[in-house]
Structure formats: structure tokens, C-alpha cells
Amino acid sequence: xxxxxxxxxxxxxxxxxxxxxxxxxxxxxxxxxxxxxxxxxxxxxxxxxxxxxxxxxxxxxxxxxxxxxxxxxxxxxxxxxxxxxxxxxxxxxxxxxxxxxxxxxxxx
Amino acid sequence: xxxxxxxxxxxxxxxxxxxxxxxxxxxxxxxxxxxxxxxxxxxxxxxxxxxxxxxxxxxxxxxxxxxxxxxxxxxxxxxxxxxxxxxxxxxxxxxxxxxxxxxxxxxxxxxxxxxxxxxxxxxxxxxxxxxxxxxxxxxxxxxxxxxxxxxxxxxxxxxxxxxxxxxxxxxxxxxxxxxxxxxxxxxxxxxxxxxxxxxxxxxxxxxxxxxxxxxxxxxxxxxxxxxxxxxxxxxxxxxxxxxxxxxxxxxxxxxxxxxxxxxxxxxxxxxx
Numbered sequence: 001x002x003x004x005x006x007x008x009x010x011x012x013x014x015x016x017x018x019x020x021x022x023x024x025x026x027x028x029x030x031x032x033x034x035x036x037x038x039x040x041x042x043x044x045x046x047x048x049x050x051x052x053x054x055x056x057x058x059x060x061x062x063x064x065x066x067x068x069x070x071x072x073x074x075x076x077x078x079x080x081x082x083x084x085x086x087x088x089x090x091x092x093x094x095x096x097x098x099x100x101x102x103x104x105x106x107x108x
Numbered sequence: 109x110x111x112x113x114x115x116x117x118x119x120x121x122x123x124x125x126x127x128x129x130x131x132x133x134x135x136x137x138x139x140x141x142x143x144x145x146x147x148x149x150x151x152x153x154x155x156x157x158x159x160x161x162x163x164x165x166x167x168x169x170x171x172x173x174x175x176x177x178x179x180x181x182x183x184x185x186x187x188x189x190x191x192x193x194x195x196x197x198x199x200x201x202x203x204x205x206x207x208x209x210x211x212x213x214x215x216x217x218x219x220x221x222x223x224x225x226x227x228x229x230x231x232x233x234x235x236x237x238x239x240x241x242x243x244x245x246x247x248x249x250x251x252x253x254x255x256x257x258x259x260x261x262x263x264x265x266x267x268x269x270x271x272x273x274x275x276x277x278x279x280x281x282x283x284x285x286x287x288x289x290x291x292x293x294x295x296x297x298x299x300x301x302x303x304x305x306x307x308x309x310x311x312x313x314x315x316x317x318x319x320x321x322x323x324x325x326x327x328x329x330x331x332x333x334x335x336x337x338x339x340x341x342x343x344x345x346x347x348x349x350x351x352x353x354x355x356x357x358x359x360x361x362x363x364x365x366x367x368x369x370x371x372x373x374x375x376x377x378x379x380x
Contacts (some may be wrong), residue, residue, distance in 0.1 A: 028251070030218070030251050031250070032218035032250035034142075046221075046254075048253070050252065050253040061307070065198060105142070
């Protein structure tokens with residue numbers, strides 16, 4: 001009985017790992033940002049398979065320093081005050097799933 | 109005798125040209141890298157042969173053209189009315205000019221921007237019928253899919269099974285013809301290539317890009333299967349229009365026969 005339960009657990013774990021691999025490799029992380037025109041920037045995150053980016057890590061970098069660290073909200077969005085000077089918006093969904101948008105490319 | 113032959117010939121010509129009307133909902137690029145303001149042109153024409161540009165909303169009992177019934181966009185499930193963005197223009201086709209519209213839209217947010225245009229029925233004197241083409245076109249920002257496959261339950265609708273903005277040349281486009289959410293079995297579908305470069309500044313069609321080897325290639329006729337589904341191989345980059353003839357539930361307008369059609373536009377890109 002014990003052995004069977006163990007087998008089940010191992011099988012289930014393997015199954016879920018396979019699922020995880022399949023979803024992790026089949027999509028691309030995406031982010032698009034725009035200037036709201038009111039002194040703030042909105043960045044929208046997502047994945048190429050249409051899945052939500054809600055809760056995905058996001059930060060704003062300036063001169064190599066993180067000046068803002070947060071997570072994508074329930075609508076897979078972040079709104080923040082437009083920094084002075086050069087900056088980068090970074091969508092960080094883990095290794096191989098980072099998207100960096102340069103502040104100079106963020107327009108109204 | 110000559111007169112009879114000429115009349116017959118003309119009527120045959122007239123018949124072949126009266127089909128293949130296509131409501132265009134044109135923009136240069138359907139797959140945008142990032143959000144931007146896009147140009148749109150709403151023109152009722154024959155996109156392959158460009159033989160006749162129709163006056164949108166033409167009526168049989170009035171010299172006034174009827175206004176567009178509805179025009180909106182859906183992004184991330186949110187609907188935005190665009191009727192007020194339409195500005196009347198005269199569109200210059202190869203053979204004549206016709207009353208059409210232009211508009212601009214700020215495609216700012218990421219994802220799909222699903223446009224729906226429902227013009228007023230157009231009176232086709234050649235057949236003494238009205239034609240109304242409910243037209244869909246999808247623009248995507250930054251690659252995230254959000255609304256492209258939404259079924260809107262329109263009176264006549266082609267629901268895409270392939271993303272209309274990410275089609276390689278040589279691959280296929282599939283869709284289902286529906287009316288009020290129900291598939292239309294064996295629906296008759298016309299397929300046309302936008303065989304012109306569009307001049308946005310001049311509101312005009314450019315010269316033809318390709319020549320049809322025979323008339324059946326100008327407007328390609330295909331049929332949906334028993335579930336209303338169809339697939340078409342796309343042989344060339346550019347815009348392709350699909351029109352399901354008479355798929356809609358409205359069959360009469362102002363006491364005349366109405367062909368309520370469903371149109372969708374897709375854009376193919378070369379692998380290079």
C-alpha cells in the first residue's frame with residue numbers, strides 16, 4: 001500500500017513537471033509600455049500564449065540601480081511615475097523570460 | 109443580333125462584377141511592435157480588380173448615402189465606440205471614385221484590437237438587392253493574444269481559428285462562418301487578394317500587383333464544410349479578404365432582398 005502511494009506521488013510529480021516544462025518552453029514573455037501623458041508610465045505584461053502576467057516581478061532600473069520594485073497587478077499592468085533621465089522598465093518572469101524596454105522607446 | 113450578343117456579354121460582365129464586393133477595413137500593418145496611432149480606411153470596393161468603387165451606404169430611394177451603422181473596437185474585452193472617428197472621403201479607385209471613410213485609432217494598449225464595422229446596407233442596382241458586409245479586422249500590439257478569437261454573436265460573422273495577423277506566406281487561414289453564434293454549414297465564401305498598394309495620403313489605389321490567369325482567380329470561390337469551417341492556403345504576402353455571402357440572419361431591407369455578409373481581413377508576411 002505504502003509503495004503504491006509512493007509510486008502515485010512520483011508519477012504525479014513527473015506528470016506535473018512535464019506540464020511545467022511544456023508551458024515554460026512554449027511561450028514568450030512580452031511587455032509593452034506607454035506614456036500616459038500625465039507624468040506616469042503604464043507597462044503591460046503578458047505571454048505569447050495569452051496567459052496572465054499578474055503577479056510577475058517588475059522593476060525600473062536607472063544607472064544599474066533598481067529604483068522601483070513591484071509586481072504586475074491583476075490586469076497584468078504596472079503604473080509608475082516617469083523617472084527623470086534614462087531608465088529601463090524590466091519585466092522579470094524568470095530566467096529566459098525577461099523583457100527590457102528602454103525609457104527612450106516609451107512614448108505617448 | 110449584335111445588340112443581343114452585346115447585351116448578353118454586358119450582363120455577364122455585370123453579373124461577374126456585381127459579386128466580389130468587399131468592404132475594406134484597411135490599415136497598413138496588423139502586427140505592431142508597440143502601441144501607436146494607426147490610420148484606417150473604410151472603402152467598399154473590389155480589392156483584386158479595383159474595377160468599381162462603391163458609394164458606401166447607397167440607397168435605392170434616396171440620393172443621400174446612409175451613415176455607417178456601427179464601428180467599434182474591442183481590446184482586452186473592453187469595447188470602444190469609434191463611430192465618431194469616421195471622416196467621409198472620396199476614394200480614388202482605378203476606374204472611378206466612391207464615397208468612403210478614413211479614421212485614426214490610438215492602438216496604445218498591448219494585445220488585440222478587434223475592429224468591427226457594420227456599414228448601412230448598400231443598394232446594388234445591377235441585382236436590385238441590398239448588400240451589407242459586417243467586417244472584422246484585428247490589429248495586434250506587441251504579440252500578446254487577447255481578443256482575436258472572440259466570438260461576438262454578430263448576425264454574420266467569421267470567427268477566426270488562425271490569428272489573422274500572424275500568418276506566414278504559404279501557410280493557411282482557417283475560420284468558422286457563423287450567424288448569431290451558430291455555424292453556417294456549407295457557407296459560400298469569396299476570397300480576394302488586395303491586389304493594390306494603398307496610397308493613404310492620396311486616398312487612392314495604386315497599380316495592380318499581380319494578374320489573374322483567368323476570371324475565376326480574381327474572386328476565388330470556396331465553401332465551408334458541414335460545420336461552417338473553412339481553410340484557405342495563403343500564397344502571397346499582403347491582405348486577404350474572406351466574405352461569407354448571405355450568411356447573416358437579416359434577409360430583407362426596405363422591401364428588397366438583402367445579402368448580409370460576413371467579412372474578415374487577414375495579413376500574410378513573407379519569411380525572410
